[in-house]
Amino acid sequence: MLLRKYVREDLDSIAQINPFAAVQLQYNQSILPENIVCAECDGSVIGVGFLLLHQTLETQKLQITFSTYTDNEHQDNIEADGLLMDGLINRFHQIKKEKPDITVRLRECCETDEIDDMQFFIHKGFSIHSAIPVLKYDLTKEIAHYKIPEAITIQKLTFDETNMKAYLDADSLSSREWEYECEADIWFNTGDPSFSCYAAICDGKIIGAISIWNISEERAATENIFVIPEFRRKNIARELISTALEELKNSNLKIATLSVNGANLPAMKLYLSSGYSLYYNLIEMLCE
Structure with a gap:
């Protein structure tokens, strides 16, 4: 088994391993060819791994996430997983050297019962950083x-270049630190038919937003919620959430979920008082 660089001719083999991985490599501009590695055995691609660079308007920080996929024969194969992960970590350290003036970190999240996975990442140089509670909302109940x-309206946002810039500018004012959104990620998400974004508008400017998309037939995500500081404590975040939940309820979804930094107590209180409840926890792990 060996690790090598990705070439475009690998795409058909990767589509056989995981169709969604192939779609990401084709259309997600956060994934650059130099950040893709392939595991090969007996001349055939048996796994792929890639880094996603979430470059935002916060130019002093770069968050990188990753995905790895292996074929059915090599599922949970320690050698294949380790080979792909080593290749991605090596590339991550190269990127850090290329960008000495900014903070770069590699991020992964594991569920609390995924002990073997957490131990694997610790051996690869990751540290346990924080808890990320995942909250759920029961869409079968009434939505408040x-x-x-009166000057503020909530509208479904259609992304074009103008709206994208306005959205990213507003997000950059929201003081969400590492949670700012990446333009390439948003463009990729708009290709999902279930994706919608609702924006709060005041005097023609975006002052807050929420995004939703389906996770399964019964569950949807309500994520990337923000309101810029001067418009907080005016029920805008609550009404953004309620508007999004109504769309999901009308689409016959049963549960809406969101994730939140466990140290962000104001956000936790907002979501719990808006009808969400604790669902499960993720453990955020970082390689820095």
Whole structure:
């Protein structure tokens, strides 16, 4: 078994391993060819791994995540997983050297019962950083709505170049630190028919937003929630959430979930008081 660089001719083999991985390599601009590695055995591609560079308007920080996939024969194969992970970590350290003036980190999240996975990443140089609670909302119950200032409207946002810039500018003002969104990720997400973004608008400017997409037939994500500081405590975040939940409820989804930094107590209180409840926890692990 050997590790090598990706070439475009590998795409058909990768599609056989995991069709979604092949779609990501084709259309997600966060994935650059130099950040893709392939595991090969007896001349055939048996696994692929790639880094996703979440470059945002916060130019002093770069968060990198990763994905690895192996074929059915090599599922949970320690050698294949280790080979792909070593290749990605080596590339991560190269990127850090190429960008000495900014903070670069590699991030992964594991569920709390995925002990073997956490131990694997610790051996690869990751540390346990924080808890990420995942909250759920029962869409079978009534959804409360909230009064917001008359000057503010909530609209479904259609992304074009103008709206994308306005959205990213607003997000950069939201003080979400490592949670700012990446333009390439948003463009990729818009290719999902279940993806929608609702924006709070005041005087023609975006002041807050929420994004939703389906995770399964019964579950959807309600994520990337923000309101810029001067418009907080006006029920805008609550009404953004309620508007998104109504769409999901009308689409016959049963559960909506979101993740939140466990240290962000104001956000936790907001979501719990808006009807969410604790579902499970993720453990955030970082290689820095």
